[in-house]
Amino acid sequence: MNPDPAPASPGRPPAPPRAAGALGRWAHRHARWLFPAPAVLIVAAIIVYPVVYTVWMSLQEWAASSLTAPRFVGAANYRRIVLADPRFRDAVLRTLYFTALALTGETVLGVAMALVFNREFWGRGVLRTLAILPMVATPTAIGLVFVMMYHPTLGVANYLLSLAGLPPFKWTYSSATALYAVALVDVWQWTPLIMLIVLAGLASLPREPYEAAHIDGASGLRAFRYITLPLLRPAIVVAVLFRAIDALKTFDIIFILTQGGPANATETINILLFNQAFSYFNMGYASSMAVALFALVMGASLVLIKVRRSAAW
Amino acid sequence: MVAGRVRRRLQGAVYYGLALAFMLPTVFVFYWMITLSLKPQVEATAYPPSFFRFSVTTAGYRTVFTKYPFLLYTWNSLVVAVGCTALGLAVGLPAAYSIARWRQRGLAVTILVARIIPGISYLIPWYIFFRQLRMVDTYGALILTHLIVGLPIIIWVMIGFFEDVPRDLEDAALIDGCSHLGIFWRVALPLVRPGVMATAILSFVFSWNNFLFSVILAGRETRTLPIAVFNMISYEEINWGTLAAAATMITLPVLLLALLVQRHIVTGLTFGAVKQ
Numbered sequence: 001m002n003p004d005p006a007p008a009s010p011g012r013p014p015a016p017p018r019a020a021g022a023l024g025r026w027a028h029r030h031a032r033w034l035f036p037a038p039a040v041l042i043v044a045a046i047i048v049y050p051v052v053y054t055v056w057m058s059l060q061e062w063a064a065s066s067l068t069a070p071r072f073v074g075a076a077n078y079r080r081i082v083l084a085d086p087r088f089r090d091a092v093l094r095t096l097y098f099t100a101l102a103l104t105g106e107t108v109l110g111v112a113m114a115l116v117f118n119r120e121f122w123g124r125g126v127l128r129t130l131a132i133l134p135m136v137a138t139p140t141a142i143g144l145v146f147v148m149m150y151h152p153t154l155g156v157a158n159y160l161l162s163l164a165g166l167p168p169f170k171w172t173y174s175s176a177t178a179l180y181a182v183a184l185v186d187v188w189q190w191t192p193l194i195m196l197i198v199l200a201g202l203a204s205l206p207r208e209p210y211e212a213a214h215i216d217g218a219s220g221l222r223a224f225r226y227i228t229l230p231l232l233r234p235a236i237v238v239a240v241l242f243r244a245i246d247a248l249k250t251f252d253i254i255f256i257l258t259q260g261g262p263a264n265a266t267e268t269i270n271i272l273l274f275n276q277a278f279s280y281f282n283m284g285y286a287s288s289m290a291v292a293l294f295a296l297v298m299g300a301s302l303v304l305i306k307v308r309r310s311a312a313w
Numbered sequence: 314m315v316a317g318r319v320r321r322r323l324q325g326a327v328y329y330g331l332a333l334a335f336m337l338p339t340v341f342v343f344y345w346m347i348t349l350s351l352k353p354q355v356e357a358t359a360y361p362p363s364f365f366r367f368s369v370t371t372a373g374y375r376t377v378f379t380k381y382p383f384l385l386y387t388w389n390s391l392v393v394a395v396g397c398t399a400l401g402l403a404v405g406l407p408a409a410y411s412i413a414r415w416r417q418r419g420l421a422v423t424i425l426v427a428r429i430i431p432g433i434s435y436l437i438p439w440y441i442f443f444r445q446l447r448m449v450d451t452y453g454a455l456i457l458t459h460l461i462v463g464l465p466i467i468i469w470v471m472i473g474f475f476e477d478v479p480r481d482l483e484d485a486a487l488i489d490g491c492s493h494l495g496i497f498w499r500v501a502l503p504l505v506r507p508g509v510m511a512t513a514i515l516s517f518v519f520s521w522n523n524f525l526f527s528v529i530l531a532g533r534e535t536r537t538l539p540i541a542v543f544n545m546i547s548y549e550e551i552n553w554g555t556l557a558a559a560a561t562m563i564t565l566p567v568l569l570l571a572l573l574v575q576r577h578i579v580t581g582l583t584f585g586a587v588k589q
Binding site for chain 2: 024027028031032035036038039040042043046047049050051053054057064109112113116117119120121122123124127129130131132133134135136137138139140141142144145146147148149153154156159188192193196197200238242245248249251252255256270273274277278283286287290291293294297298301
């Protein structure tokens with residue numbers, strides 16, 4: 001019927017592998033389970049088990065001592081973090097505030113940068129390559145450089161402000177400004193991610209609405225407001241949620257710049273629970289905070305997954 | 314015509330200027346780090362600071378190696394990052410192939426969740442286990458834990474590469490009696506070699522940069538570079554030239570590596586949500 005030679009079609013069962021013993025044939029048949037098996041085992045050992053252990057530990061009271069065993073206290077740790085620990089409540093609010101600060105800066109700047117970089121101009125490729133560098137630079141090293149730049153009397157940050165005629169700041173050295181100074185480092189580091197995600201979104205925009213708008217005599221600004229922004233929204237939302245998931249977990253730069261200080265002004269959930277676990281060895285109590293942070297991040301992730309499903313781009 | 318060209322030129326210049334303005338802070342921080350590392354102490358902490366005219370010295374770099382066991386720290390970072398990447402590739406490549414080939418969505422999502430969970434929620438159990446196993450301050454503990462940053466990146470970026478391998482090619486090999494292992498090893502893997510290179514570098518970079526896991530699980534013998542640099546701040550190292558030299562030496566290799574794989578970085582960071 002069909003003059004062409006039949007392609008490798010689903011109708012024809014694949015021949016068993018030639019040079020293989022019983023073991024080889026068994027491995028061939030179960031390849032789809034054997035291939036991922038080592039990865040699954042590792043994930044189970046270093047991820048699933050620790051998470052389950054953390055949840056179990058959050059119901060105990062234990063000072064990480066080998067002399068005394070963990071004592072089961074039920075939901076007491078959770079009662080404490082929710083009802084009786086103002087420091088934890090402050091840390092939660094601070095984490096959310098830090099995330100909001102960083103994300104606002106990154107989104108506004110990132111979208112603006114993407115619009116600029118969407119045009120053709122000489123040297124665009126080189127500048128875009130430079131934009132990648134903050135995201136891969138070692139956070140510890142970057143934090144260290146900002147420690148020196150933020151120095152209230154010798155730092156270059158205040159010198160640059162004075163050039164612009166502004167009074168000096170205390171940056172990370174004052175509890176009034178420390179959180180903003182740390183958020184600024186996050187903005188410096190991660191604005192390029194938003195830019196690159198939005199840029200990818202811009203590249204996939206259709207041309208027709210713009211041509212129609214041009215014929216109708218719409219100005220560039222109106223075209224941006226009524227065409228670009230709505231079409232770009234899915235890309236922006238995905239970018240923001242991606243950043244939110246990581247910003248909620250920010251640890252390195254805060255720990256290096258301030259370690260939560262001055263006067264707890266930058267103590268996010270991550271920093272507070274790190275100190276509870278590894279300075280005071282309140283393992284059970286710290287575990288309950290870890291579960292709370294986990295819930296917060298998973299909440300943001302579920303929103304992301306939902307949004308990604310609905311936004312096809 | 315001419316007016317239009319002038320206008321386009323002018324517009325181009327404006328965009329170029331805006332782009333430069335946006336990138337100025339990025340470039341400046343790196344520029345400041347490198348110039349500080351080359352300044353003698355008097356000039357590093359001079360106020361007002363000098364941006365272009367300063368005397369150049371390698372004293373900062375020499376101090377890093379003479380006052381601190383920086384070679385050991387560099388070696389530790391290398392062992393851990395290479396170990397994590399090698400192990401990650403060994404278990405991640407077959408897993409990525411399997412996910413791409415047999416559409417194992419559930420497995421892919423599980424790996425993604427591993428990346429989403431805050432690292433600190435693993436740290437308490439790890440600390441307890443590794444202490445019981447007397448594995449704190451060993452390469453083994455660091456390599457295993459760094460897999461949490463390396464493995465998801467390897468798997469998720471490689472899924473994309475394996476999906477691009479023509480299915481016909483694999484089916485033809487299957488009909489010729491090639492086993493799945495043979496197809497993976499002799500057909501698919503050679504085709505995705507550029508991807509393997511890129512993910513290896515990405516995994517190396519993120520292991521190299523890791524601070525949180527190493528700060529608890531590394532000890533005197535296995536301390537990696539980020540921890541060493543952090544300790545320099547807490548030991549009141551007051552010479553800014555030395556601090557900047559240390560910062561430069563940690564991050565410069567990573568920046569150079571990143572330039573090699575820049576096309577894949579956003580894919581890696583967004584777990585395939587954005588392909589470039």
